[in-house]
Amino acid sequence: xxxxxxxxxxxxxxxxxxxxxxxxxxxxxxxxxxxxxxxxxxxxxxxxxxxxxxxxxxxxxxxxxxxxxxxxxxxxxxxxxxxxxxxxxxxxxxxxxxxxxxxxxxxxxxxxxxxxxxxxxxxxxxxxxxxxxxxxxxxxxxxxxxxxxxxxxxxxxxxxxxxxxxxxxxxxxxxxxxxxxxxxxxxxxxxxxxxxxxxxxxxxxxxxxxxxxxxxxxxxxxxxxxxxxxxxxxxxxxxxxxxxxxxxxxxxxxxxxxxxxxxxxxxxxxxxxxxxxxxxxxxxxxxxxxxxxxxxxxxxxxxxxxxxxxxxxxxxxxxxxxxxxxxxxxxxxxxxxxxxxxxxxxxxxxxxxxxxxxxxxxxxxx
DNA sequence: GGTCGTACTCCGCTTACGTCA
DNA sequence: ATTGACGTAAGCGGAGTACGA
Numbered sequence: 001x002x003x004x005x006x007x008x009x010x011x012x013x014x015x016x017x018x019x020x021x022x023x024x025x026x027x028x029x030x031x032x033x034x035x036x037x038x039x040x041x042x043x044x045x046x047x048x049x050x051x052x053x054x055x056x057x058x059x060x061x062x063x064x065x066x067x068x069x070x071x072x073x074x075x076x077x078x079x080x081x082x083x084x085x086x087x088x089x090x091x092x093x094x095x096x097x098x099x100x101x102x103x104x105x106x107x108x109x110x111x112x113x114x115x116x117x118x119x120x121x122x123x124x125x126x127x128x129x130x131x132x133x134x135x136x137x138x139x140x141x142x143x144x145x146x147x148x149x150x151x152x153x154x155x156x157x158x159x160x161x162x163x164x165x166x167x168x169x170x171x172x173x174x175x176x177x178x179x180x181x182x183x184x185x186x187x188x189x190x191x192x193x194x195x196x197x198x199x200x201x202x203x204x205x206x207x208x209x210x211x212x213x214x215x216x217x218x219x220x221x222x223x224x225x226x227x228x229x230x231x232x233x234x235x236x237x238x239x240x241x242x243x244x245x246x247x248x249x250x251x252x253x254x255x256x257x258x259x260x261x262x263x264x265x266x267x268x269x270x271x272x273x274x275x276x277x278x279x280x281x282x283x284x285x286x287x288x289x290x291x292x293x294x295x296x297x298x299x300x301x302x303x304x305x306x307x308x309x310x311x312x313x314x315x316x317x318x319x320x321x322x323x324x325x326x327x328x329x330x331x332x333x334x335x336x337x338x339x340x341x342x343x344x345x346x347x348x349x350x351x352x353x354x355x356x357x358x359x360x361x362x363x364x365x366x
Numbered sequence: 367g368g369t370c371g372t373a374c375t376c377c378g379c380t381t382a383c384g385t386c387a
Numbered sequence: 388a389t390t391g392a393c394g395t396a397a398g399c400g401g402a403g404t405a406c407g408a
Contacts, residue, residue: 203396204384222376244397247376252395254377 205245209235213245221250 205213212235216227223231223246225239232239 205396225374241396243375245395248395248397251377251379 205237205241209237213242213249217246217249221253222246 213231216223216231220227223242228239228242228246231237232242235242
């Protein structure tokens with residue numbers, strides 16, 4: 001009797017898994033490839049590569065070098081990829097794709113007395129905050145972000161008055177006492193924060209601004225200085241704000257990707273545990289069958305082995321007296337030790353010598 | 367060519383604020 | 388009205404890189 005339970009060459013199966021994983025199919029480690037290896041591919045992923053390639057195409061200007069500098073960490077993201085970019089609709093100008101994106105708040109600002117061709121500028125201190133007009137405009141969208149922007153403008157009034165007009169804080173939050181502290185903590189690296197003579201408080205970007213940035217992030221998750229300035233100008237934000245937004249956005253993407261990876265690996269682990277349990281049970285059953293039916297030993301053994309390379313199943317019938325199991329479980333080293341000096345011929349159903357694409361599962365064959 | 371200082375950007379961590387249930 | 392959880396803008400520090408002196 002011969003029990004040919006080939007679990008495959010671990011290393012080869014791992015390679016197979018990796019190849020499959022890179023092929024956008026992140027299935028579980030299938031039971032078909034009986035190799036007990038877990039592919040935790042942390043190699044370069046396709047999506048990021050594509051993204052950076054596109055980025056390279058976009059950056060055929062002077063800023064190429066700088067924009068390429070910090071590419072590598074992102075390129076090493078795990079292969080388990082999920083498009084985490086929300087499908088945020090951005091209101092593009094449908095009439096002309098060549099024209100820059102326009103947003104309602106830009107036009108509102110121009111027509112609503114914002115002046116200076118500017119729209120709703122969250123970074124400029126309004127001389128007079130027309131709160132009624134603001135709420136009227138917000139009424140059209142009823143967006144909480146817009147309302148946040150309104151309170152933000154009110155806060156700007158506060159900061160524009162030497163950080164001391166706390167009574168004007170319309171938000172009524174309990175953090176008023178931190179305003180002076182905020183002012184002191186202004187970073188020297190953000191010198192543009194002080195261009196208006198005061199330090200800035202944290203703000204909420206408007207819905208449209210976020211949508212625009214999101215669209216831009218879809219195109220390239222990093223910015224070169226030129227793009228940053230253009231975005232900042234288009235959104236009436238400071239370049240530093242655009243920069244921070246992209247940094248935070250990348251961090252969020254990475255965090256979510258990590259969560260997805262973790263979940264995927266968890267499922268892989270569960271699958272492999274279950275597979276391991278099943279194979280152990282199968283092995284026990286076969287051993288029990290072997291002990292209970294010795295007559296079975298007289299029959300030619302049937303070896304069902306799967307090539308780890310091409311996953312082709314080969315069935316071979318041979319005599320029990322002249323063959324050894326190709327591999328009971330795992331390593332060729334084990335086979336080597338067990339057969340050392342025995343002089344027994346070994347049998348493998350695959351003629352790998354004729355096909356260089358298939359690696360032998362045992363070194364003792366050579 | 368090697369070294370140093372500076373500027374810039376990135377990331378990770380953290381803080382603080384706004385929003386919502 | 389209060390409160391805790393959550394999302395996120397922003398600050399800070401360290402690291403890496405480019406560039407000129």
